[in-house]
Amino acid sequence: MPKITGYKDNGNGKLKNTSFTRKWGISAWELAKQDDVNTATIHMRVHNFGSPFQRSQKPTICEELCGKTTIELSEELNLHPISIEQRVRKYANPYKSAKHIKKEVAEFKPFHGRRKSWLMEEHPCYEEWKKERQIDDAFLKIQAGYEE
DSSP: OOOOOSOOBOSSSSBOOOHHHHHHSSOHHHHHHHHTSOHHHHHHHHHHHSOTTBOSSSOOHHHHHHSOOHHHHHHHHTOOHHHHHHHHHHHSOTTOOSSOOOOOOOOOOOOSOOOSOSBOTTSTTHHHHHHHHHHHHHHHHHHHTOOO
16 A cells, blocks of 8 residues: 555545646546555656656557567466567567477466556556557567467
8 A cells, every 4th residue: 555645634534636736637546546556656647757657758669569568478378578579579479489389387476566657547548559559469469379
């Protein structure tokens, strides 16, 4: 649970309508609670990226290719995240493997990594970005001959 700081209580247990709330439509405290981060993180996003709904400056290579984080791809393909990154470096396609053979892989617990996309769903460009990535993802699956 995030540390709750930086919000203003107007005495009756509700949050004040601050300038942040007026500008973004949600209080920094509520957004921090929703994203499980500190409120200072939300304010730093605004300072660094101009929007509290953007988690990083740019997407990772996997997010750029198919709109999914390395962790999401590793869970989908049942591979270790490092294997996904190696496939991307070698083939520029996380679905392509050298042997083209499906194997049963033992379950694993993914290592620490970003589980959430670089943009939040509330970001104005999110829908357009996600649609483009879904098309790219489908193309990569076809190109690699990947069957779900």
